[in-house]
Each structure stands twice: as structure tokens, then as C-alpha cells.
Amino acid sequence: xTTSPALGRRDRKKLETxxxxxxxxxxxxxxxxxxxxxxxxxxxxxxxxxxTFFNYFASxxxxxxxxxxxxGQTLEMFRALPAGTSVVEALRLAxxxxxxxxxxxxxxxxxxxxxxxxxxxxLPRLLATGVESEMAVAAAVADRLALPPDxxxxAVAAAVxxxxxxxxxxxxxxxxxxxxxxxxxxxADEAFDMVASGLTEPPxxxxxQ
Amino acid sequence: xTTSPALGRRDRKKLETxxxxxxxxxxxxxxxxxxxxxxxxxxxxxxxxxxTFFNYFASxxxxxxxxxxxxGQTLEMFRALPAGTSVVEALRLAxxxxxxxxxxxxxxxxxxxxxxxxxxxxLPRLLATGVESEMAVAAAVADRLALPPDxxxxAVAAAVxxxxxxxxxxxxxxxxxxxxxxxxxxxADEAFDMVASGLTEPPxxxxxQ
Numbered sequence: 001x002t003t004s005p006a007l008g009r010r011d012r013k014k015l016e017t018x019x020x021x022x023x024x025x026x027x028x029x030x031x032x033x034x035x036x037x038x039x040x041x042x043x044x045x046x047x048x049x050x051x052t053f054f055n056y057f058a059s060x061x062x063x064x065x066x067x068x069x070x071x072g073q074t075l076e077m078f079r080a081l082p083a084g085t086s087v088v089e090a091l092r093l094a095x096x097x098x099x100x101x102x103x104x105x106x107x108x109x110x111x112x113x114x115x116x117x118x119x120x121x122x123l124p125r126l127l128a129t130g131v132e133s134e135m136a137v138a139a140a141v142a143d144r145l146a147l148p149p150d151x152x153x154x155a156v157a158a159a160v161x162x163x164x165x166x167x168x169x170x171x172x173x174x175x176x177x178x179x180x181x182x183x184x185x186x187x188a189d190e191a192f193d194m195v196a197s198g199l200t201e202p203p204x205x206x207x208x209q
Numbered sequence: 210x211t212t213s214p215a216l217g218r219r220d221r222k223k224l225e226t227x228x229x230x231x232x233x234x235x236x237x238x239x240x241x242x243x244x245x246x247x248x249x250x251x252x253x254x255x256x257x258x259x260x261t262f263f264n265y266f267a268s269x270x271x272x273x274x275x276x277x278x279x280x281g282q283t284l285e286m287f288r289a290l291p292a293g294t295s296v297v298e299a300l301r302l303a304x305x306x307x308x309x310x311x312x313x314x315x316x317x318x319x320x321x322x323x324x325x326x327x328x329x330x331x332l333p334r335l336l337a338t339g340v341e342s343e344m345a346v347a348a349a350v351a352d353r354l355a356l357p358p359d360x361x362x363x364a365v366a367a368a369v370x371x372x373x374x375x376x377x378x379x380x381x382x383x384x385x386x387x388x389x390x391x392x393x394x395x396x397a398d399e400a401f402d403m404v405a406s407g408l409t410e411p412p413x414x415x416x417x418q
Contacts, residue, residue, distance in 0.1 A: 086410065087408060088407065088408045120332070120333040123329070123333060124332060127336075145411070147411065152396070152400065153408075153411045156376050156377075156399075156403045156404070156408075157403070159372035159375060159376045160372050160373055160404060160408060163365075163371065166368060167361070167364045167365050168361075171364070190361055190365075191361065191365045194365045195407065195408060196407045196408070198297065198405045198406055198407035199296060199365075199370075201295065201354055201362075202356065202360065202362045
């Protein structure tokens with residue numbers, strides 16, 4: 001990659017603005033309700049114009065749900081990994097940048113889960129984002145393995161890895177504060193290990209391992 | 210199990226009535242819209258009373274979404290399997306009765322997907338059913354392996370197997386009629402094999418297998 005330090009800073013600033021807009025949207029909606037928060041208010045809370053807001057998100061709901069930028073980043077990483085890396089290993093590594101970013105925004109992610117639970121009107125968009133992400137990962141897996149479009153492996157791999165990551169994410173984001181301060185990186189690694197092992201029963205049962 | 214042939218017939222009739230009520234609910238909602246169909250109309254279409262309807266479903270939405278009976282049946286089968294059977298293998302076998310039943314109701318299942326897509330108000334209930342099922346499977350896995358409640362394996366196993374089954378089900382239910390007449394049993398088997406292998410790349414790539 002030929003990212004100059006200057007561009008690196010600009011990209012980082014962009015990610016920060018995006019994260020700030022998401023966090024403000026969630027905070028405002030948690031406080032005032034989905035129908036009582038406008039794009040103008042979210043933008044004002046971050047001291048940017050609505051026009052700037054729309055450079056990052058197409059709608060208020062998108063700012064609340066997120067997802068698109070994360071999956072783009074994950075796929076870029078996935079495609080950059082050498083062909084010799086297995087699919088599970090490549091997916092595991094591809095999640096690392098997003099995981100590290102999420103570690104810095106645990107509160108926002110917990111708040112997002114609460115806002116979604118309180119506002120089921122957001123579910124269609126959440127599900128649509130989930131389906132799109134899964135299809136994008138499946139397409140990248142099919143590309144990597146040069147599989148025909150109707151081969152079932154890419155869709156299963158995308159769904160399974162996504163499910164394992166979701167379990168790790170939920171565990172991490174909903175843990176009582178201070179209870180078990182496991183990092184998302186550790187929990188995700190554990191879950192990916194289980195997938196890579198074909199769900200081999202954990203040591204407690206087999207006693208030797 | 211001490212099921213007498215008479216009870217067998219009664220259970221079968223119950224399953225048939227349940228399936229008929231679901232199918233009628235979906236047909237009526239597809240034709241007239243979610244808000245224009247009542248429990249009375251669904252019951253009438255199956256020539257039973259509303260009281261009988263409520264023996265099977267707590268609400269119209271439940272009749273449209275289903276799920277509870279299927280997961281109950283799957284868990285009963287799972288618990289009946291000998292301890293020597295691995296978790297993935299036990300889950301694979303536990304899905305068999307429900308899969309065979311679904312094979313007989315492909316049209317209803319396709320219609321359900323269409324009705325859900327057309328009526329996003331059903332999504333909260335669909336997701337709640339999904340979460341409940343996954344938690345019930347995770348609890349059964351934890352029981353089987355005598356794992357402590359905070360062990361991550363059961364939740365990951367339930368989510369991963371559920372995701373693999375969902376991919377197989379979507380593929381089977383949305384296939385163009387007559388295109389590739391694969392059975393759900395075959396597609397689910399394929400998906401479970403991928404999970405059990407730890408998502409090993411398919412033969413096309415490794416060339417020997």
C-alpha cells in the first residue's frame with residue numbers, strides 16, 4: 001500500500017468524524033426517541049453541516065446502524081491477503097482492523113444494541129445491512145477460490161463466520177461493565193478457533209487437549 | 210419412547226392442523242395484506258374454531274412465522290441422541306425430522322419468505338423466534354457437554370449450525386421452480402459437512418479430495 005502519512009491522517013480524521021456522527025445519533029435517539037431527532041441535530045452535535053453528514057451517511061437510520069464502512073474495510077483486507085492463506089484464516093485476519101476499531105467504541109456499540117432493541121422500526125435496515133454484508137463476503141470468498149456462482153461454499157462460509165463473530169460481539173458488548181474485561185479480539189479469536197476446528201468439543205469434555 | 214400407534218396418529222393430525230393453519234394464514238395475508246386478515250378468517254379457511262386456532266398459536270403473527278414447534282422437535286431429537294455422538298453430528302441428526310417435514314411444505318415456506326419480505330412489521334417476531342431458538346439450542350449443547358453457563362462454545366455452536374442451516378433453507382426455498390431440484394436434506398447435509406470440516410476449502414481448489 002502506498003498510503004502517504006498525510007492521506008493516513010485524512011483517512012483517520014474521516015473515520016473519527018464518521019464515528020462521532022454515529023455516536024451522536026445514538027445518544028440523541030436514546031435520549032429523545034427515533035422520531036424526535038433530525039439529521040440537523042445530529043450534525044450540530046458534531047459541529048458539522050448536514051451536507052457533511054450526508055457525505056458519510058445516506059440517512060439517519062444509516063448513521064444509527066452503520067455497517068457499510070466496516071464491511072468495506074474487512075473485504076479490502078481479505079483481498080489483500082496472499083492466496084496461500086486459508087479462507088477461515090483470511091477471514092479471521094480480515095476482521096482484525098475492524099475489531100481494533102470497535103475496541104475503542106464499546107460504549108457506542110452497546111448503545112447501538114439498546115437503541116435497536118428499543119426501536120424495532122430499525123430492524124429492516126439492520127437486516128438488509130446484514131444480508132448485504134454476508135453477500136459481499138460470500139462474493140469475495142467465491143472470487144478468492146474461483147468457485148462458480150452457484151457453489152454453496154462461499155455462502156455457508158460467510159454465514160458461519162458472520163454468526164461466530166456476532167456471538168463474540170454480543171458477548172463483548174453486553175457484558176456487565178468490569179465483569180470479565182475480555183477484549184473483543186480475544187472473544188472473536190476464540191469463536192473463529194471453534195469454527196476452524198469444525199466445532200470440536202472443548203477441552204472440558206475431552207479432558208486431554 | 211412409549212408412543213402408541215393411536216397417539217402417533219393424533220400427533221400427526223395435530224401437526225397437519227398446525228401446518229394447515231399456517232398455510233392458510235400465509236395464503237390469506239399474501240392475498241389481502243397483513244392488516245386485512247383475522248384469526249377468524251384463518252380458522253374458517255381450515256374449518257376449525259378460533260379456539261382451536263389458539264391451541265396452536267398465540268397470535269396471527271405466530272401462525273405466519275412458526276418456528277416454536279420445529280425447534281421443540283429438534284431439541285427432543287438432540288437430547289435423545291447418545292452421548293458418544295459429537296455435537297455437530299447430533300445437531301445434524303436432530304434437524305432431520307424437521308427437514309423431512311419441510312420437504313413436504315416447500316410452497317408454504319417460500320410463501321412465508323415472501324410474506325415476511327412484504328411485511329417488515331413481522332421482523333421483530335421473526336428475530337425474537339430466531340434468538341429464542343438459538344438460545345434453546347445453546348442451552349441444550351451446554352447441558353450435553355456439562356459446560357458452565359458462561360462458556361462460549363454452546364452459543365457459537367448454536368449460531369454457526371443455525372447459520373449453515375439457514376443458508377441451505379434459503380437456497381432450497383428460493384430456487385427457481387424445477388431449476389435444480391435438490392432436496393433440503395441434501396443441501397443441509399452439504400452445509401453441515403462444511404461446518405464439520407472447519408470450512409476446509411472445497412475440492413475445486415485443493416483438486417484432490
